[in-house]
Amino acid sequence: MTEQEIGRVAFDPPADAHVPLALPFTNLDGHAVSVRDAIDGRPTLLIPADFTCRQICGPALTIASSALRQTGLAAGRDYSLIIVGIDPRDSRDDARRFTEGQTGQAGTAVLTGTSDTIRTLLDSIGYHTAVDRSRDAIAHPAAFVTLAPDGRVVRALSSLALQPGDLRLALLEAGNGRIGGLPGRIALLCYGFDAVHGIYTSRIAAILQLLGATTIAAMAGLIGLLLVRGKRRGASA
Secondary structure: OOHHHHHOOEEOOOOOOEOOOOOEEEOOOOOEEEHHHHHOOOOEEEEEEOOOOOOOHHHHHHHHHHHHHOOOOOEOOOEEEEEEEOOOOOOHHHHHHHHOOOOOOOOEEEEEOOHHHHHHHHHHOOEEOEEEOOOOEEEOOOEEEEEOOOOEEEEEEEOOOOOHHHHHHHHHHHOOOOOOHHHHHHHHHHEEEEOOOOEEEEOHHHHHHHHHHHHHHHHHHHHHHHHHHHHHHHHHO
């Protein structure tokens, strides 16, 4: 690959990125499935993958599968998982071999598509690839996204530095607090997302600082009010 071609490989989701819900793909059973069908009204982890990749994609799927099991959330109930092939030459058999033993059945869609469909999907999330003809492979970013039920991109995460806690928070955020119960909603209040590093960071200190400043301001206002009242009483006396 040329340096210029390598430079085109990037992951930069546009502002307010949305995945087109009507895009048609094919699942492992050979049935037509739209993105809307695969999301099925749940927050979703969308993993672009090269089903014949021998380097990044296999380990990335293993990391994601392990992290999902540690989130405490249930596929098909709390979230959906979509694994979509980025190489239109890959067959359903390639997809089946790639995902075998890594994913469950509930809430999981493993999809193949045409060149146009795949390109439209990847462009919608800012996922840019390049063909490496010397190796008969596709160079691609090591990343994936969480989606809200309406197809909106919520978070972009590194697929090789993924932590179960970050993935859980990303899915909770994509579900807008509707999954994970009260502890999940509290967790969203206590964490902020660092877009530069692609991780969630505790913002408890910031919250405490805000509360402290609010308390000080309230006390200052109360003292001022008491002083004004005291002067008025002294003047009236």
